[in-house]
Amino acid sequence: MGSDNSMKVLVPVKRVVDFNVKVRVKSDQSGIDLANVKMSMNPFDEIAVEEAVRLKEKGKVKEIVAISIGPAQAAETIRTALAMGADRGILVKTDGEVEPLVVAKILKAICEAEKPDLVFTGKQAIDDDSNQTGQMLAALLGWGQGTFAHSLELTDASAKVAREIDGGLQTVELKLPAVVTTDLRLNEPRYASLPNIMKAKKKPLEEKTPADYGVDATPRLKVLKVSEPPKRGPGIKVKSVSELLDKLKEAGAI
Amino acid sequence: MAALVIAEHNNQTLNEQTAKTVTAAALVSTPVHVLVAGENCKAVAEAAAKIAGVEKVLLADNALYARMLAENMETLILSVAEKYDAILAPASTSGKNYLPRVAAKLDVPQISEILKVVSADTFERPIYAGNAIQTVQSPAGKKIITVRTTGFKAAAEGGSAVIENLAATADAGLSKFDSEALSKSERPELTSAKIVISGGRGLGSAENFKLIDKIADRLHAAVGASRAAVDAGYVPNDYQVGQTGKIVAPNLYLAVGISGAIQHLAGMKDSKVIAAINKDEESPIFQVADFGLAADLFQALPELDQELAKRGY
Structure with a gap:
């Protein structure tokens, strides 16, 4: 920690259904149909990778470690991060759903071994929409947190994070090491170039299991069912502004 | 307990x-x-x-x-x-x-x-x-x-x-407040307003959002925006309604110049009445709107303003 080009950043990335896919609920209500569905890196995690890579390009960061906790195919998600500029990867292989607290416990163990100065991760995954992992990790490590980051300024021993909050922006100063979770407007992630995708294939990728970190990955919340949200009935087209106001008046909306 | x-x-x-x-x-x-x-x-x-x-x-x-x-x-x-x-x-x-x-x-x-x-x-x-x-x-x-x-x-x-x-606990000493930039508005808060009027990329500029403001003033409504409008810099980020912005469920949600991306719908589809004004008749917003008006918003909004004035709003 301290001088330029000495920081280590850990970036946990999650493999999720691509944000462009319209998900379908299985007819038996047991979950979402994931067969033949395109999977990608969680968009908020992409922003986290991008931020780490930019700091490396600025000479502030020395090493970026991308981590994913998920099925064997999550290796592809790590390769994407490596192609964007991360240096090496750790895949913690699991089957089935992994709850945020389990992820946080595994990441805590990795942080204790890797001793990063910062962890960057998405504010939430677009599949379970939990918005918990970064905060839980920070708490388990006894670190500060800057959630929903809109911009970030790094000094030797602290990070200033402007956060997107309900009323506007709030800036906090965090003692390092710390966890930062990324919001939409922090940056625009790059596309990996073909040469970098080729290079990424040669970067080291370690494989682990939750047991290696002494963590039980069994979910504790019981999902009873997954159902379709209630549908809105078909609406009507109006021809003019005054007809629109008549209808709104009738509906008691104005 | x-x-x-x-x-x-x-x-x-x-x-x-x-x-x-x-x-x-x-x-x-x-x-x-x-x-x-x-x-x-x-x-x-x-x-x-x-x-x-x-x-x-x-x-x-x-x-x-x-x-x-x-x-x-x-x-x-x-x-x-x-x-x-x-x-x-x-x-x-x-x-x-x-x-x-x-x-x-x-x-x-x-x-x-x-x-x-x-x-x-x-x-x-x-x-x-x-x-x-x-x-x-x-x-x-x-x-x-x-x-x-x-x-x-x-x-x-x-x-x-x-x-x-309740007695205070010891300072964790991990973070410090630095500053805050809160949007100031005389209007009701987005998440508790009875009426919300949101503008999208169709507005075309920050200046044109004033057309939305005028209607909002007449109806005592809060003003929201789509992510596209926020990203284009028309309004600050705390205006954003949607999956990653605010979730609203007012009595009336009026979407103007908003196409209706999934992530926007996620933030407003539980509104009691949804109305939409959009030039493109095929916009997905019309699939969730109770009342849809396919029209150029630059004509419809001034007209709406006049019509509301006429009706005493």
Whole structure:
């Protein structure tokens, strides 16, 4: 920690259904149909990778470690991060759903071994929409947190994070090491170039299991069912502004 | 045992989301207590004491909690956690910030953004930006829950809870408040407004958002925006309605120049009445709108302004 080009950043990335896919609920209500569905890196995690890579390009960061906790195919998600500029990867292989607290416990163990100065991760995954992992990790490590980051300024021993909050922006100063979770407007992630995708294939990728970190990955919340949200009935087209106001008046909306 | 609700406030006024969270809490465990953490926030505690169904208000009035920084909120909530079998907070940017820390330290899986309490241990919550609803059952033990408050009615006034001072915990020393840039507006707040008028990329510029403002003034509405309009720099980020912005469910949601991307619909589709004005008749927004007007907004908005004036709004 301290001088330029000495920081280590850990970036946990999650493999999720691509944000462009319209998900379908299985007819038996047991979950979402994931067969033949395109999977990608969680968009908020992409922003986290991008931020780490930019700091490396600025000479502030020395090493970026991308981590994913998920099925064997999550290796592809790590390769994407490596192609964007991360240096090496750790895949913690699991089957089935992994709850945020389990992820946080595994990441805590990795942080204790890797001793990063910062962890960057998405504010939430677009599949379970939990918005918990970064905060839980920070708490388990006894670190500060800057959630929903809109911009970030790094000094030797602290990070200033402007956060997107309900009323506007709030800036906090965090003692390092710390966890930062990324919001939409922090940056625009790059596309990996073909040469970098080729290079990424040669970067080291370690494989682990939750047991290696002494963590039980069994979910504790019981999902009873997954159902379709209630549908809105078909609406009507109006021809003019005054007809629109008549209808709104009738509906008691104005 | 009892449920603890963490109050949402700005040290001066109690946010309505608190009374809605009290409604959800009472379905999980009773009696309900409210924790008000802040600085010089006695008036907030007094307002919380008037919420019907609240038995006790814990007031932690200390500079440490002035900005509700997550690290200090964690230790404060943990200092009373053993007395409660459920701890709930609104799923605001504040509640989402501190509550997962509490869950992690208690080794309990948090249940985020509940829409409905099915039974004391079973909840409905949205996944995939509201494109599916998950029904989850909590294991035995404490429940740590954030509440999507648009799904709950505010508990009425009429309570007279006792207010008890709660000792501050030691400063975690992990983070410091630096500054805040809050949008100032005379208009009602997005998440509690009865009418919301949102503009999208169709507006074309920050200047053109004034067309929306005029209508909003006539209807005493809050002004929102799509992510596209925010990203284009027309309005600040806290205007954003959608999956990653604010979730709103007003009596009337009027979408102007908004195409209706999934992520935007996720933030407003529970509104009672949805109306849309958009040039493109094929826009997905018309599939959720109760009343759709396919028209050029630059003609429709001034017309709407005049028509409202004529009708005395």
